[in-house]
Amino acid sequence: MVKTMQWQGKSLTLLDQTKLPLEITTILCHDYRRVGEAIKRLEVRGAPAIGAAAAFAMVLGWQELMDACPKATATTLLPAFEKTKAELIATRPTAVNLAWAVEKIYTLALTLPEESAAAVALTLETLANQIYEDDINVNKRIGINGAALLPKKAKVLTHCNAGALATCGWGTALGVVRQAFVDGKLAMVYADETRPLLQGARLTAWELEEDGIPVTLITDNMAAWTMQTQQLDAVIVGADRIAANGDTANKIGTYGVALAAKHHRIPFYIAAPISTFDFSLADGGHIPIEERDAMEVKQLQGVVTAPQQAKVFNPAFDVTPSDLITGIITEYGVLSAPYVENIKKLQNKLQEED
Template identity: 50%
Template sequence: MSIKPIEFENGVCRMIDQRLLPAQEVWLDYRDYRSVAEAIQTMVVRGAPAIGVAAAFGAAFAAAEIEAEDFAMFESQFEECCAVLAATRPTAVNLFWALDRMKSVAKANQKLSLPDLRQVLLDEALTIAEDDDQINRTMGAHGQVLFPDKANILTHCNAGALATGGYGTALGVIRAAVEAGKQIEVFADETRPFWQGARLTAWELMQDDIPVTVICDNMAGYLMQQGRVDAVIVGADRITANGDVANKIGTYTVAVLAKEHGIPFYVAAPMSTIDLSLTDGSQIPIEERDPREVTHCGDTQLAPDGVKVYNPAFDVTPSHLVTAIITERGVVQGDYLNGLKALAQ
């Protein structure tokens, strides 16, 4: 996949507007942290790893705006700017991971002059972006061995290049399997209400000539019943210490269906998505989004005026439904509490 959702050149962070894909490929330019925060909030950029990359560039932009006489003054203002970025979306832990990393780098280099400190922070944001692509490729190599030589794979939401710094998590494993010579066909859930599967996953896979078929979210069980799904793989926005997984709403339903039909359910996510500070999924904050995402498709109204709407953006899949968690450091199966802790050391 040649496209990356976030690029940086000549002081400008460019992001592809994922709200407009696949109908339009529009790139937007960002030069300050407030506009980056808005891009994250409004889902110009989405997907946990990509949000982390965007936030890192936002923090670098914030540092470039700060005028301070000493590090204490700089740190205070930098914390305030990072808080604005952190307030955009509560569920994806990569956002907070990236901001904490930027704050740690600032503190570690507090003796530098302000211009040099700004450059160090920009370099760190670039490193976060560059590392993400390699992390995903390593994850793909670890995960693709779990697929048979010929398989129909179901995925939910978009965990591809568009959701990361490049290559993808769940779709990265699929890409790696194809590159290894395996015959892979993909079923992409449409993923209501934002249509990430129908719009983004299908578009990505078609760019790479990987066979893909879009299905409505409520068709997954029927396909499994017909024996047409060999494995499920999804990404994640946060994984707790016991292996519970927060991912796009509807993931839990797919996991229950996979368990009922004896189909392996895999999760692919970088170590930055694993939050060992939370013991289980009940502690994960679940974002609720604008009701209009449910009542409308674009400008077309689908539901009656004034109807009540509940629009959680994520759900939590308990670890007992997860066959394996794939990371850049290896694959964990079964004992997630000790397995994830061991990978993190």
């Protein structure tokens, strides 16, 4: 299983996902700005992965501030560190894991004003590494919880890429797929190609092929017909932000897949870690939706496919209402309706653990 990122103490190496599947190349990031650029460009992508990458970027940011002001105390570095935090959060607005990880690192720095700047750097690095390792462990628990929902010889449809490439390893939606495969109960994964950037075709199909997991690639507009003709057992997708009522933002096209699944009476599951929940938002109407460059729609890997003057609407995400979601698979178990009540119980449990 290829690594999404690797921390080297003074730099972060990222797998360049914009080059897959044709090239396996990496990007060496020596400062937080380059990590932020990689997040914007989708060189690193997937809510959990960009959260972990941003955590390491915060460490690089603190190291940069120390190098610029060798005699500075931790307290004097905090105002500039807050600006680093704001820059990273602004790179992509929809995935809440990004802000969650960055705030976690920044909040820890706030609790250490009496420490030396060097001591704070080591503590922040330890937390970033913990966020990375925790994500892999969380994904494996999500996989176990999700695989238990599937029948033998399961046929599953997924959208976009919520696998090892979108996380620190194993995956969320594809973590469920991987566990089902390990358990000997997976017959086939149908992967939507996921226009306009083809994360399903370039990443999901490649990732599953690399691991020997059976996969059939389909175009996005084949999903409903595939549901009708291929006897699917479940749809499993990832998430970039989940509101307090269960409404879920995920890669554009997910909402349509959920509607088709509802019509065909196929269970539709979200697989996501607790860090993807935004308890502060009452519903999906408050989730910010990133809109991206029109050229992503008007060309395909450099080949022009539309009139250059054509107007384009290019939201990167859509929101699936909770009444279309059969269950939300987390490391704590599977949440089901009533979502407001059950998500609140989960929030209370997390607060008790803290």
